[in-house]
Amino acid sequence: MSYWTYITGTITVSPIGRTQAQKRYILDTVLAHLPIVSGSERDMNVYVIQKNGHNSSSSCDEFGERTNNLTDWHGNKTRSRGWLYTQDEYILVVDAALRDREFNQTYREFIKWLVRLGKRVMIENILVKISGYDKFTIIKDYCVKNEKYSWQNVFNNLFENPSWMNDDGEVNWCEYMLYPRAKDSDYPMMLAYKYFNDKENDKEVEKRMKYERGK
Secondary structure (H helix, E strand, C coil): CCCEEEEEEEEEEECCCCCHHHHHHHHHHHHHCCCCCCCCCCCCEEEEEECCCCCEEECCCCCCCCCCCCECCCCCECCCCCEEEECCCEEEEEEEEEECCCHHHHHHHHHHHHHHHHHHCEEEEEEEEEECCCCEEEEECCEEECCCCCEEECCHHHCCCCHHHCCCCCCCHHHHHCCCECCCCCCEHHHHHHHCCCHHHHHHHHHHHHHHCCC
């Protein structure tokens, strides 16, 4: 006789990123590097659903430019005033039927997976059921008293702020996927090096090129 454990539920998360494509790339990369919630036949599945619509907009693109690649309210490209729309929130559906696993083992593996996820992307909401032969638990949002804030969601509080929000410059794991920007500009350093005459940026890019080439 085999032991089985089951996981089912949803987690709403918000990855960092300057465009919709970058947000999805960062989220997919985070998920690909999380520890496995295992079973002897197959592991936990995670399905990613982008929430409908948008909750953020900008009057310029990620380079700070007003271009005809921006869209109007109906999502059509426009040569007049347009917007860059993005949706910050994604729903993760977790689902698993894990063979040869007992409840405590699956619970520990899932919590490890969840904590790692919460450090890298912001967890907005969660409702997940984990069950085994003789027990189950439901993981959901709850608030805790915090010295800095009156109340704060415990899973949201796992998130490690990116370096631009920290006085000590400590980085979030996801920051390596964000391109470095030119000084006082939204342009990526490499594109500024390619298209603009900026001695300070050119010097910094060439220094980094030499470093990456081992020179």
